[in-house]
Amino acid sequence: MATASDSAAERGHLSVVPDSEHASGDADGAGPHPLGPVGAAFDRAVDRAWEPLRGNPNLDRLFYTASELADFSLLWHLAGTARGVVRRNGHREAIRLSAALAAESAFVNGAVKSLFRRDRPDHEVERSHNLRQPLTSSFPSGHASAAFLAATLLSERSRIRPFWYAAAGVVAVSRVHVRIHHASDVVVGAGLGLALGRLVRKVLPLR
16 A cells, blocks of 8 residues: 555655746747747747736737737738729739739648647637637748738738838738637748738739
């Protein structure tokens, strides 16, 4: 029969987790972080800093609306279509943007996400607004990549270039605010979007 001290020792042994595992795991303990310990620490720091902002009615309204409007890149398709209507030869830009967004979605949400198996952030309380919960890997953020791809293309020959990048930033940050993505998912997604946007501008330049 095991003694009380044996049981206590056994419980203590079972509760021990190597420090290296904590350091390299996700912020919510979902397993190894795609970017290693630095990425995990970054996500924890951003989530702690952002938590007081969640629940603010104005910020919730802004970020939940932005996140929902950007589903399936609807916001960016609409922006491209609107520019196509009001600008001379704008239909070419609109077609280029829509085609680029379709290719980006297949690449990021299909090929890139299939390389990773990262869980979405945990959310213990019910969200203040309903949002579609994606089933794909959390890493990287497709919303962020689409947003910055669109901003890169929409800002070309635009007098309101900062506006497009600001709008992309709001959409990207919204995914952290609503707890559907970790911060590093958004940063990597934004970087992919910028790179893809520049590639499109090089391969399919405006004439």
